Structures are given as structure tokens and as C-alpha cells.
Amino acid sequence: MIGGGYVGLVSAACFAEFGIEVAVVENSPTRLAALREGRIPIYEPGLDKLVESNMQAGRLTFGDDIAAAVKGAEAVFIAVGTPPRNGDGAADMQYVHTAARQIANALTGYTVVVTKSTVPCGTSRRIAEIIRAERPDAEFDVASNPEFLREGSAIGDFMKPDRVIIGLDRKAADGGERAEAVMRKIYRPLYIIEAPLVFMNLETAELTKYASNSFLAVKISFINEIANLCEKLGADVHDLAKGMGLDGRIGRKFLHPGPGYGGSCFPKDTLALSRIGQEAGSPIRLVETTVQVNDARKIGMAGRIIAACGGSVHGKKIAVLGLTFKPETDDMREAPSIPILHRLAEAGAEVRAYDPVGMDVAKPMLPPSTVYCKDALDAAKDADALVVLTEWTIFRALAPKAIREAMKGKVVVDLRNIFDPQAMRAEGLEYQSIGRP
Incomplete structure (x- = not known):
């Protein structure tokens, strides 16, 4: 090997x-x-x-x-x-x-x-x-x-x-x-x-990898754009995704809205397949657009956080839960947290972050002013707003009451939809999620 x-x-x-x-x-x-x-x-x-x-x-x-x-x-x-x-x-x-x-x-x-x-x-x-x-x-x-x-x-x-x-x-x-x-x-x-061991010629096997990852990336960007539409029309993206996913032709996986895909594969492979198509004279327009949509998505999420804080985060303390591109990994490659935290720091926010395993890997990639905390509630302490960027299981177990008592402000921006909106609002939190009314 x-x-x-x-x-x-x-x-x-x-x-x-x-x-x-x-x-x-x-x-x-x-x-x-x-x-x-x-x-x-x-x-x-x-x-x-x-x-x-x-x-x-x-x-x-x-x-x-x-x-x-x-x-x-x-x-x-x-x-x-x-x-x-x-x-x-x-x-x-x-x-x-x-x-x-x-x-x-x-x-x-x-x-x-x-x-x-x-x-x-x-x-x-x-x-x-x-x-x-x-x-x-x-x-x-x-x-x-x-x-x-x-x-x-x-x-x-x-x-x-x-x-x-x-x-x-x-x-x-x-x-x-x-x-x-x-x-x-x-x-x-x-x-x-x-x-199943599926044998094919060399070119087909090489292309199958790119096609598979790019299709999943398209699926993620599709549900993210549908989530935006749900917000405009008062629809619920989770119910919509369930209604779609139960169709065997579509499937339930990769229909979870969020701040955009990252990691070692999807960003790299969508770019590579786009280039392969261009060089072969057969452009993959759907994949090219997916790359653009995902890049814009990450930047747009920073704007969403700033808007939730009244249009300015200058001098405000922002708690960030999760830094890695997905749970159960310390991989920070192309993680949405990177552009989002840089934008927040540029806007004058004091960012307090916690990730169960990714903080050491994240430090060289994030603003030097970022404060790294010992746990989720430590990050939330005296925060004006709390943001969820990675759906680690331990974050799902956080009680709305504990979050409210730790924070100074009331704004919670859940970019992974891990909390129950009614339970959060019942505690007096100003809760925003993705694609849900």
C-alpha cells in the first residue's frame, strides 16, 4: 500500500x-x-x-x-x-x-x-x-x-x-x-x-468514482436550494425530504439541508469532474453549477448569522458548536466553518468555538482570534448568539434550558437542524434553522 x-x-x-x-x-x-x-x-x-x-x-x-x-x-x-x-x-x-x-x-x-x-x-x-x-x-x-x-x-x-x-x-x-x-x-x-464485485474497463471504473461523489454533491446542493424555497413559502424541508426520500428512485440519504458540503472528496471530485468534462468537450453543467452553489452557500451562511444578530456582530460574542465538515472525523478540509468563521471575525465578532475532536486540526485554518473551549456550554457562556455548524451527537443532547442559562443573548442559529424549534422557543430562545417555518 x-x-x-x-x-x-x-x-x-x-x-x-x-x-x-x-x-x-x-x-x-x-x-x-x-x-x-x-x-x-x-x-x-x-x-x-x-x-x-x-x-x-x-x-x-x-x-x-x-x-x-x-x-x-x-x-x-x-x-x-x-x-x-x-x-x-x-x-x-x-x-x-x-x-x-x-x-x-x-x-x-x-x-x-x-x-x-x-x-x-x-x-x-x-x-x-x-x-x-x-x-x-x-x-x-x-x-x-x-x-x-x-x-x-x-x-x-x-x-x-x-x-x-x-x-x-x-x-x-x-x-x-x-x-x-x-x-x-x-x-x-x-x-x-x-x-457485489463489479468488473468493468479501466476508464469506466475511474469515472464511476467521480460520478458517484458528484451525484451526491448535487443531491446535497439540491436540498439546500429547496430549503431556501421552503423558507420563502412556509414549507418544512424535513417533511418534504421525507416525502421525497420514501420514493425508492430517490432515496432518503443526502437530503439533509445544511451550510454546504465539505471534506476531502466532494469539493475535490466535483471540481475534477468539471475539468474532465471540459477537457473532453462534454461539459457537466449540472456539476459545474453545483460547485458554484456550494461555494455561495458557505458564504451565505455567514450572512445569515450576521442578520440573525440584528445586522451586526461587531463586539458580540458568538459561540460556535462544531468545526469539522461532518461528525465523527477531525477532517477540516473545505469545512464550511472556515469561510464562516473568517467572515465573522472580519465583521468584528469574538468567536468561541468547540469541537469534540477537530480543534487541533482547525487552529491553523481559522482566525487567530478564535477562542477554543472545553465543551459546548463553555463556548455558550455569556454568548450573544450560538451557532451549530456540525451535527455531533453530543450537541443534540443539549437541553434548551441549559443553553439559555449559559448564554447572555437569545439568538440560536442552527445550521444543521438538530434542535426542536418548539422546545427552543418555549425557553425564550430566538431560534432559526434551515428550511423550517
């Missing part, structure tokens, strides 16, 4: 749990040292125990020597980062290409080189070209095996997946049959739960 980041580490630990011997190659000395000591550099429920048990069993190892890790391997997974390229949003492929060259020089026998990273169409074939150029004598096949792991529930998603997508080089002499046999062997433990 080349790369010990989120995707690589979760995948490696889960493959090891399958009973497979996995060697993780990590080139960051700090991250590698932490992993060797059993310290997990990311927050993912259950991952620490999974890593520890498989390290003790000898199935999971960490190092920085690609040659040693690749020697004799049946499959080598590339799980390095593909961040948006500066300027145009396309995926930056330099780390993937570097990994391919390093793998080429380490191959010792027939190996399937698998892209686990999210990559544009044509990447697997480009990897094959790089390996052939470096090692004309190498015996290998390429495959694409995109991940569909939700942060906060990644282990469950890996162990009990909706599907496993595997792209093969159907243009190979054997039609990709040898590589397919290796991939079936790797995923054999999922046979007992009848998880």
Missing part, C-alpha cells in the same frame, strides 16, 4: 483484517514514526484498535522502503493524494506518477498495480506507460479500484460495502483475466456477505 494517509491506512488495516499480509509505504518521517508506534494520525472510529491488532498479528507493517515492500507482492495499491491542481481544479497527478516510477523499479515478478486514489480517466493506462518506460521487462497488469469510504464509518464501509468497483485492462492479451483472478483473491473474504 503506497501511502499511509486516510485511504491507504484504512484500506491497509482492513485488508490485514481479511488475513492478508500488508506492507504500508509512507514517506513522511513524522507520520511513519507515529504509525510504527501505533499512533493513528487521523481520527476514524475503531481504526486504532484495528491497526494495533493487525500489527501485533504481524499482518500489517509500516516502512519507507518501496523495494522491500513491493518485492514478491501480488498487488501494489497506489493510495497517494490527488489534490486539486492550483488554477483549474484538475487533479494533481504528480504523486501518482512518482509512485508508479518507484513501483516500476521495485517489481520482481508478476504484480497487479492498482490505483486506489481518486484519479481522472486514463490514469491507469498512463501508469502502465510509465512502468513500461522504466522497466520494459516488467511483468504486470494495471487495475483501478476506487474507494467509497465515508469518513466516520470507513471501516464498516470497507468490510460491508455496497459494491466493490474494479476496473481491468480489457485490451490486454488475456482480457485482464489474470489481474481479475488476483483481485478476486484479495476480496474473497467479502464473498460470504455477497458483496
Whole structure:
């Protein structure tokens, strides 16, 4: 497993749990040292125990020597980062290409080189070209095996997946049959739960990842825009979403209004798919618009908070509950809290924030004036207004009375709709939520 980041580490630990011997190659000395000591550099429920048990069993190892890790391997997974390229949003492929060259020089026998990273169409074939150029004598096949792991529930998603997508080089002499046999062997433990292994060509597998994430992003932006309309017309977006979601063609998931999507996948993948479509001469206008809607959504939420405070937050104390882009993760990438808190700080607010696990990661990304608190009620102490940005379960348990007694003011702006409007107003709080009358 080349790369010990989120995707690589979760995948490696889960493959090891399958009973497979996995060697993780990590080139960051700090991250590698932490992993060797059993310290997990990311927050993912259950991952620490999974890593520890498989390290003790000898199935999971960490190092920085690609040659040693690749020697004799049946499959080598590339799980390095593909961040948006500066300027145009396309995926930056330099780390993937570097990994391919390093793998080429380490191959010792027939190996399937698998892209686990999210990559544009044509990447697997480009990897094959790089390996052939470096090692004309190498015996290998390429495959694409995109991940569909939700942060906060990644282990469950890996162990009990909706599907496993595997792209093969159907243009190979054997039609990709040898590589397919290796991939079936790797995923054999999922046979007992009848998880679908869906085989397709390389380009289709690469595009399936982008299409899936972009569709979910579209769904989120759609319900956010519908929530805006509900507010204008006196409708309730939660009842509306239930009415929509019970239709099997639509489904209930990702119909929860909020301050916009963030994280490591949706923002990056929607930009990348937009760029892929433009370069192919087949623009994905729906996805391009979704990117614009989501960016505007985050900025608009800061304006909503300021409006709820009477049009100005200058000199006011604002309590913020939740900083990460979603619960059960410490991931701050593209989190709505970043533009929102910067806008509030620029407007003169004193921001007091609390997040159960994300504050250390958040600090470099948020205004230096932000005050970090020990718990939710500490953040709410003497606040003029309270804002909910992330729907952590512990916030749902907060009693309206406790919130009112902690605050100096009465304004509560719930951007995740975690509280009961009637219960909040019964305590005399000026409660605002998303898409509810």
C-alpha cells in the first residue's frame, strides 16, 4: 500500500483484517514514526484498535522502503493524494506518477498495480506507460479500484460495502483475466456477505468514482436550494425530504439541508469532474453549477448569522458548536466553518468555538482570534448568539434550558437542524434553522 494517509491506512488495516499480509509505504518521517508506534494520525472510529491488532498479528507493517515492500507482492495499491491542481481544479497527478516510477523499479515478478486514489480517466493506462518506460521487462497488469469510504464509518464501509468497483485492462492479451483472478483473491473474504464485485474497463471504473461523489454533491446542493424555497413559502424541508426520500428512485440519504458540503472528496471530485468534462468537450453543467452553489452557500451562511444578530456582530460574542465538515472525523478540509468563521471575525465578532475532536486540526485554518473551549456550554457562556455548524451527537443532547442559562443573548442559529424549534422557543430562545417555518 503506497501511502499511509486516510485511504491507504484504512484500506491497509482492513485488508490485514481479511488475513492478508500488508506492507504500508509512507514517506513522511513524522507520520511513519507515529504509525510504527501505533499512533493513528487521523481520527476514524475503531481504526486504532484495528491497526494495533493487525500489527501485533504481524499482518500489517509500516516502512519507507518501496523495494522491500513491493518485492514478491501480488498487488501494489497506489493510495497517494490527488489534490486539486492550483488554477483549474484538475487533479494533481504528480504523486501518482512518482509512485508508479518507484513501483516500476521495485517489481520482481508478476504484480497487479492498482490505483486506489481518486484519479481522472486514463490514469491507469498512463501508469502502465510509465512502468513500461522504466522497466520494459516488467511483468504486470494495471487495475483501478476506487474507494467509497465515508469518513466516520470507513471501516464498516470497507468490510460491508455496497459494491466493490474494479476496473481491468480489457485490451490486454488475456482480457485482464489474470489481474481479475488476483483481485478476486484479495476480496474473497467479502464473498460470504455477497458483496457485489463489479468488473468493468479501466476508464469506466475511474469515472464511476467521480460520478458517484458528484451525484451526491448535487443531491446535497439540491436540498439546500429547496430549503431556501421552503423558507420563502412556509414549507418544512424535513417533511418534504421525507416525502421525497420514501420514493425508492430517490432515496432518503443526502437530503439533509445544511451550510454546504465539505471534506476531502466532494469539493475535490466535483471540481475534477468539471475539468474532465471540459477537457473532453462534454461539459457537466449540472456539476459545474453545483460547485458554484456550494461555494455561495458557505458564504451565505455567514450572512445569515450576521442578520440573525440584528445586522451586526461587531463586539458580540458568538459561540460556535462544531468545526469539522461532518461528525465523527477531525477532517477540516473545505469545512464550511472556515469561510464562516473568517467572515465573522472580519465583521468584528469574538468567536468561541468547540469541537469534540477537530480543534487541533482547525487552529491553523481559522482566525487567530478564535477562542477554543472545553465543551459546548463553555463556548455558550455569556454568548450573544450560538451557532451549530456540525451535527455531533453530543450537541443534540443539549437541553434548551441549559443553553439559555449559559448564554447572555437569545439568538440560536442552527445550521444543521438538530434542535426542536418548539422546545427552543418555549425557553425564550430566538431560534432559526434551515428550511423550517
